[in-house]
Amino acid sequence: MSATAIVSLPNPNAFAAGFVNRKFRCRNAVAKPSSRYLPPPSSSSSSSSSSSSSSSLMKPSPLASRFSPLILPNRSFNSSLSRRFDTLMEWQECKVKMKVEVPVSVAYGLYSDRESIPSWMSFISSVKVLKDKPDLSRWTLKYKAFGQNLEYSWLAKNLQPLLNQKIHWISLEGLPNRGTVRFFPLGPSSCDVELTFAYEVPLLLIPFATALQPLMQGLIKNSLEQFAQIAKSTNST
Numbered sequence: 001m002s003a004t005a006i007v008s009l010p011n012p013n014a015f016a017a018g019f020v021n022r023k024f025r026c027r028n029a030v031a032k033p034s035s036r037y038l039p040p041p042s043s044s045s046s047s048s049s050s051s052s053s054s055s056s057l058m059k060p061s062p063l064a065s066r067f068s069p070l071i072l073p074n075r076s077f078n079s080s081l082s083r084r085f086d087t088l089m090e091w092q093e094c095k096v097k098m099k100v101e102v103p104v105s106v107a108y109g110l111y112s113d114r115e116s117i118p119s120w121m122s123f124i125s126s127v128k129v130l131k132d133k134p135d136l137s138r139w140t141l142k143y144k145a146f147g148q149n150l151e152y153s154w155l156a157k158n159l160q161p162l163l164n165q166k167i168h169w170i171s172l173e174g175l176p177n178r179g180t181v182r183f184f185p186l187g188p189s190s191c192d193v194e195l196t197f198a199y200e201v202p203l204l205l206i207p208f209a210t211a212l213q214p215l216m217q218g219l220i221k222n223s224l225e226q227f228a229q230i231a232k233s234t235n236s237t
Contacts, residue, residue: 088202088203088204089200089201089202089203090200090201090202090203090206090209091198091199091200092198092199092200092201092209092210092212092213092216093196093197093198094196094197094198094213094216094217094220095194095195095196095197096194096195096217096220096221096224097192097193097194097195098192098193098194098221098224098225098228099186099190099191099192099193099228100190100191100192100193100227100228100231100232101189101190101228101231101232102189102190102191102231102232102234102235103185103188103189103190103191103235104164104183104184104185104191105164106231106234106235107183107191107193107231108163108164108165108167108183110227110230110231110234111167111181111193111227112161112167114127114129114137114158115127115128115129115137119226119230120223120224120226120227120230121219121223121226122219122222122223122226123141123142123143123219123223124139124140124141125140125141125142126138126139126140127139127140135157135158136155136156136157136158136172137155137156137158138153138154138155138156139153139154139155139156139174140152140153141153141175143219145212145215152174152175153174153175154171154172154173154174154175154176154177155171155172155173155174156169156170156171156172156177157169157170157171157172164183164185165182165183166180166181166182166183167180167181168180168181175199176199176200177197177198177199177200178197178198179195179196179197179198180194180195180196181193181194181195181196182194182196193224193227193228195220195223195224197216197220
């Protein structure tokens with residue numbers, strides 16, 4: 001069994017459309033901007049100078065509020081920085097390819113069962129397929145890193161698959177991410193499985209995301225190794 005790991009940092013992708021209505025969960029709570037960043041309520045007795053000062057305080061957008069526990073210090077930002085934060089995003093991508101000693105149809109069938117994914121992905125605590133919309137599923141990630149208990153959740157939509165070739169998805173709300181699993185037959189009893197996972201972060205968080213990159217790469221590699229073992233044992237029974 002061999003594995004190849006590739007790290008790719010694409011060019012910045014300056015768009016945030018499609019994510020403004022998402023919910024971001026961190027440590028069992030929806031991240032919300034602190035009241036210290038919002039201007040005080042206006043009153044009839046307020047002077048024009050105080051109104052001007054209030055308007056200069058940052059009003060975090062829905063996107064900014066999702067990341068506020070990580071980047072918002074105990075001070076105000078000017079509005080131009082807020083606007084730049086809202087729009088400048090970048091995708092961080094991890095890719096791992098591994099040989100699996102089972103027919104491609106077995107590997108594809110096993111990975112298609114989304115609710116079984118936590119059995120080989122240790123950092124995914126649960127995947128629940130929506131009964132009324134089977135192309136949608138709710139995911140929860142739990143992991144301890146850098147002395148912190150990380151927890152994120154998202155709603156994912158499975159895109160049109162290619163039988164025995166490709167499974168891919170994109171998140172609709174929560175942690176912005178997308179991914180693809182590709183299957184390449186090597187013969188009647190083995191195949192290559194390639195997992196690509198990407199997540200989007202604001203440019204202000206790129207240093208933090210870069211520090212996480214080796215960790216994510218290792219987690220995905222370990223997950224595919226575990227998948228290969230489970231697939232082989234499933235095929236032999």
